[in-house]
Amino acid sequence: MENKEIDHISGTETTGHAWDGDLKELNTPLPKWWLSVLWVTIFWGIGYSIVYPHWFRGNEVIKGVFDWSSRGDVENALDAARARLAPQLAKLEKASLAEIKKDPDLSRFAVKAGEAVYGDNCVACHGTGANGVRPGSGYPNLTDSDWLYGGKLEDIVETIRVGIRSGHDEEKTNTMAAYGDDETLTPEQIKNVAGYVLSLSGETLPGADIKAGRQIYMEEAACNACHGDKGEGGATPGAPRLNDRIWLFGKDRIIDTITHGRRGVMPSWEKRGLTPAQIKAVAVYVYTRGGGQ
């Protein structure tokens, strides 16, 4: 523009415009380096949108030159992690109890892997601390030394594998009949037998005739067939011990238990898709919580 002039204070050229007669503007364009960075970023952005997924076509995203996706990244990372763990999992799958005991590295690996498997699958019923949801909730505490289906590592592995009343071909099961519902025993008799059961661990139930209760326990209802003559349990698989202080379904709910029966369920983790190595790992974790035999 022809009206450009040099501002005498700053030494900068004006743009040539004038407002209100004498109001002029200095021409201070963006620095060249700044503009070139802008251009570089623009070209970079175009290249980026070609190389990486960016544009939609209908419902899908054009995949870009390298066929890259963040989901694919995650899958690759997971594959890499699986590949890294595979040798130790394979070793664990084959190892016997004695071999795991002898190999501290394998043992540590099993506990850590088992903790992860436990966290993903078992906490809902057995609790984050493996001590059941709360005492008497019906979900067994895995940290004590009381076991329904055996506390040896092999027993724990088997229980986790086939489950209880799980529909697995080799499922484990026990039967606590509903003595009240099917009218085998009267409420009076149930109260007496509950009193007797409590007396085995030194507890009392007010108003219960322990002698009559013992008669029912030993003969009429034949509780001893499964729970043993002294309430030591385990005469048939899964029959709880009654002469200790652990009450799976609650000390205050014994009458309830005898009246309606109990049918505890645990899924078969083989059917649920855990690998043999995972099952062994979680068994080792459970075993080391405190109660393993």
Place this chain on the structure above:
Amino acid sequence: MSDTTAGHQAEESLFAEHENIHPLKVRGTFRRLKWFFLVTMLSAYYIAPFLRWHRGEGNPDQFILIDILHRRFYFGPIEIWPQEVYYFTGILMVASLLLFLTTALAGRIWCGFWCPQTIWTDLFVMVERWVEGDRRKRLALDKAPWTFDKIWKRFLKHSVWMVIAWWTGGVFVLYFADAYELVSGLTGDVTTFLYQVFTLQIPTMPDHITAWVWIAIFAGTTYLMAGIAREQVCIYMCPWPRIQASLTDPEALNVTYRYDRGEPRGSIKKSKKLAAAGQPTGDCIDCNQCVWVCPTGTDIRKGMQLSCINCGLCIDACNNIMKKVGRPTGLIAFDTDLNIQRRLKGEKNRYKPVRPRTLIYMFGLLVTTGLMGWSLTHRTVTGINVLHDRNPLYVEEGDGALMNAYTVRMLNMENRTRHFTLEVSGPEGVKIKKISEGMYVFRKSPKGAFIVDVKPDTTRELRVLVVLPAKFKKPASAPLVFTATDVETGEKLTRSDFFKGPGE
């Protein structure tokens, strides 16, 4: 600023235009001192990673090794674990106190003689002088057009700089990985690695991309700081000159122009004329040598300044001139302004190195080094950590017993396998039921205590089950003490925790 109108004061710009500083070559005492420190400190830097120190099997044999991957820091006989990082705090405290002390005694001599920035800059300027010639030639070359002569000189200079920078980074990484081991595992042997670094190849370390990324970073910063930025680092980037102002006092020795003797300055001719006229004359002949030799371009005759790094090169330059013109040396010297004032008043010089300030710094140094030495010689090289299970806090057994589970970590920082008995004491009747590591169960000694072995330089995490049988009173919470006793030496370690229960 060119056209200031009347009544309108010129605005002085705060921006100082950068001009290349081309220090003139100089000979003298302080230059020799600087060469001495340059050679010894660079040698130490380049040789240290190759020094060996045998530590026994399974441990690295490098004298100085900062093993970040395995979280162990080795300094000769001393091995530091990450939880002892306070030793680094101690080293930093000692370093700062030493810095404070030297500052109180003789100003910024750290900057002038020992700072890596000074040392590498000196080295780079030496290369520049070797390729392009001394000050005058370099100034001329800066202004010269891009002729073939200028191009090859610049190319050669920058190439040599980059080589030095590359070597600097190449050695730096060796402090963080076993110089021989790292290299031999990847390239066959250490000579190959050194051959590659020193012949400016990227070391063939496919799994250790980190190593050469770090080499590149340090090469880049060395080239930038010592080659390009130089005195700009000292004047604008470094916090030390700012901090130093609060650490010094008028008694500290500094490179000082003795204006009591030097002023009024003037050429020999001029001063002769003045002297003949009975006017006062000074010894300074205004030859500007002191400014030209200065690596930061300071004119020391303007008094103590932020840009002066106390290297004493101007003293060398001035002394050389004084000898030539037959005047006494020491017109510029390590001196204090207080002394100048005293001399102007006809008093005697005085230097007081022992002052409350220096005494306090020395006391601090003594305390810090003493504490560090004491803790290093008395530190436990074994440890026991106890973590109570949070969920469940306790387990009630079928027979009425109460069980608590703990995670116990045993540390062995010694170079031998150690055996410990582990026992608990607390509420009456409490005892250890089982100690296991995964599926492995520890056995009891014939005396009935559990024995745990911990391999050299490792830690071992144990699961300890502690029971209180049914017949004993059950606490809601009672103190519980774990005692580990070294079977061989009888050394005892204890750690307190709690034994939890439902209460009565």
